[in-house]
Amino acid sequence: MNQPDEPAMKDAHPSTPWWRRLWEPCDIGSVVFFRIAFAGVMLWHVGLFLSRDWVTFYFTDSPHHLSYFGFEWVRPMSGERMQQVFYLMGLAAIGVGLGWFYRLSAIVLFVTYTYTFLAEAGLFQNHYYMMSLLAFLLILIPAHRSFSVDATVVPERASQFIPNWCRWVLMFMVALPYVYGGIAKLNGDWLQAMPVGFWISYKSDLPVIGPYLTQRWMAWALSYAGLIFDLSIVPLLLWKKTRWFAYIAATLFHLMNAMLFDIDVFPWMMILLTTIYFSADWPRKLLRRPLPATDSVPTAATTLGQRAVLGVVALFVVCQLVFPLRHWVYPGDPSWTEEGHQFAWRMMLRNKNVFIRFYATDVAKGETGEIPVDRMLNALQLRELVVSPDQIVATARLFAEMARQAGIEQVEIRAVVLVSLNGRKPQLMIDPELDLLTVDRTWGHQPWIVPLTEPLRAEPWDVPTDQWPAELGIELPEVTVTN
Structure with a gap:
């Protein structure tokens, strides 16, 4: 070197x-x-x-x-x-x-x-x-x-x-x-310009370039430019003849990221x-x-x-x-399951829109109530929670402990989690009938995560999240007690 x-x-x-x-x-x-x-x-x-x-x-x-x-x-x-x-x-x-x-x-x-x-x-x-x-x-x-x-x-x-x-x-x-x-980035979604199209559309108010960021060709251009840049920049930096060119390209790349993304x-x-x-x-x-x-x-x-x-x-x-x-040792798409996603430099690969509701059931009384999760966690915690089955399981234990402190001895925690990955039609990520307290966090594969079956769409799913259950025929649990 x-x-x-x-x-x-x-x-x-x-x-x-x-x-x-x-x-x-x-x-x-x-x-x-x-x-x-x-x-x-x-x-x-x-x-x-x-x-x-x-x-x-x-x-x-x-x-x-x-x-x-x-x-x-x-x-x-x-x-x-x-x-x-x-x-x-x-x-x-x-x-x-x-x-x-x-x-x-x-x-x-x-x-x-x-x-x-x-x-x-x-x-x-x-x-x-x-x-x-x-x-x-x-x-x-x-x-x-x-x-x-x-x-x-x-x-x-x-x-x-x-x-x-x-x-x-x-x-x-x-x-x-x-x-x-x-x-x-060598995956099907990225090679079809997803989810870059989502990320850049959020910056459509930028001067000069803003209107172009909503156009589909720009998503394709930036997707492949990012792929080529990441795969070639290190060899170009290592070779003395291309080092200055590579460093200037890297500087421009990071300046663009600073403008487009909050990192x-x-x-x-x-x-x-x-x-x-x-x-x-x-x-x-x-x-x-x-x-x-x-x-x-x-x-x-x-x-x-x-x-x-x-x-x-x-x-x-x-x-x-x-x-x-x-x-690579886990089955399924890590952008869906999140298994092996963290600490792996898998950056900007997924855009997840999520409908999520947690429910606690008092087994002794047979009463079910919705957990006001949005009042218990801040915005960044919610952002990480809703995309990660592992964090959903971990948080279910937190809710169970709070229920026990409130005097509920036997409690079951369930969740309705509908996820749209990179513009796909939403689908269930977790069986709504699964008591989340019956599964543990582990480095191993979590078989209770529902496999991704929805294909990537030519046009992203564009139905408001609060309408998803009715649109998909998902019946929410009956709430018999209010908070």
Whole structure:
């Protein structure tokens, strides 16, 4: 991956085994820029949550929270403690950016950020997941050897060089959403310009381009442009002759995404972090600050501790290569079942319109009431709940616990869930007669999810959701008690 003009490659023999090249030194400049840019993005993230009072709204004031399977034990703190977690995260981001108490700052940044990420599954975004992974990697990478407070205070630990693997693993991490995002787009819906047509039509009020966003040809053009971009951008970035063209294309792509979609820091983060594909010494060349004549390229000697760190990184890489592919072992379309959808870089692949009603039945009295779910969860939680059978099951347990606290000893929770995927005719996702308390959350396949049978339509289904049950002949449960 390194270019011939980089220090790490000047003395490298073409036949050098790749595993030895992992330890060959390269200029630290691009990794230092990556460290500072990522810390700035994290600080921006903290600022958004604090300035817009999202910490209070999503964590403190919200009485209920969605959880990830296996991490149900991670819960938000009460009162002002969540605010303090974000302040601590911000201080840690400053520490990483300045290279001040770097290792401690990187650990604190990873722990605080990942804690907030896991504490509310309703906030899931692929780039939030990516930020957690990058924060973890920076713990292992000695990105503070140069242009840092630590390097100034302890000059004997300073260096203008860093092992190749540090830069390469960051390149790998930046490549993941591009490559896996492209692979995920190789499905029937995307190849028929769905759901891009939905997403862009919501921005029809934009000046100049707005009227074009409602036209079908624009959906086709953007669908295939996005597919080609995701599949080709990493190879183009790796090849020196096309790198500048690829970076400009990536910048324009992310600027367009920032204009069309509400994905906060992600476009700007990718514009900054994709610079890791340029030569390792590009910041030095840009600033016209060549290495001091006294600096020499160090040897590639390694210690047992360094090899242990690289072993952790290797395990990390293998997991990141394999885990996003797990949806292939599940039957059905993951955009419908959501099995294997999260943490797999499956971005912008589904538009789900949903009709959903929850019902609680007091078994002893034989009374049934509708659960006012829209008054119990906030908008982001509802958005995640209605598309995910797993979250529906998890939330049913929450409703059952609330019913028991209200004095109902034996309760059954059922749901009528009608879903229109990418403009299809709506169909049931769950058997309305199924007591959701009889099924468990699991990594395995959930056979109770009704398979997708409706084909993609030439014209999207356009009936208001409140009319779906009558239109489809679905009879809602009789409500015998009101809230």
